[in-house]
Amino acid sequence: MPDGIIDEAVLAQLLETVGGDRTFLAELVEAYLADSPGLIEGMRHSLAADDRTALRRAAHTLKSTSASLGATDFADACRAIEQAAEAGAPGDLSASIEAAAAGYDGVAAALRTRLGTAA
Secondary structure: OOOOOOHHHHHHHHHOOOOOOHHHHHHHHHHHHHHHHHHHHHHHHHHHHHOOOHHHHHHHHHHHHHHHHHEEEHHHHHHHHHHHHHHOOOOHHHHHHHHHHHHHHHHHHHHHHHHHHOO
């Protein structure tokens, strides 16, 4: 797994929180992997529709779930998108969303490798 994509301490803490149940942790990761591409697409669509509220909501959800799984850099990218959408900040949110989407690919691969789940 590429270094730095997943904070192993956060993932270990989550495993401890779920009572050491690796199957349940894998289910949480699979749910995250199933939902995240739709949220990324939702950010793209919301930006195109100039719906900053929906964009902020999708970025917030990705930020929170990513942080809970140890994907801290990706969560930070989503936080920046969320804050820019909330502030109505000008700038190229499209580039930020695409950069986050590219970052997600690494997160997904790292989580799958870490937990030995199917691609």
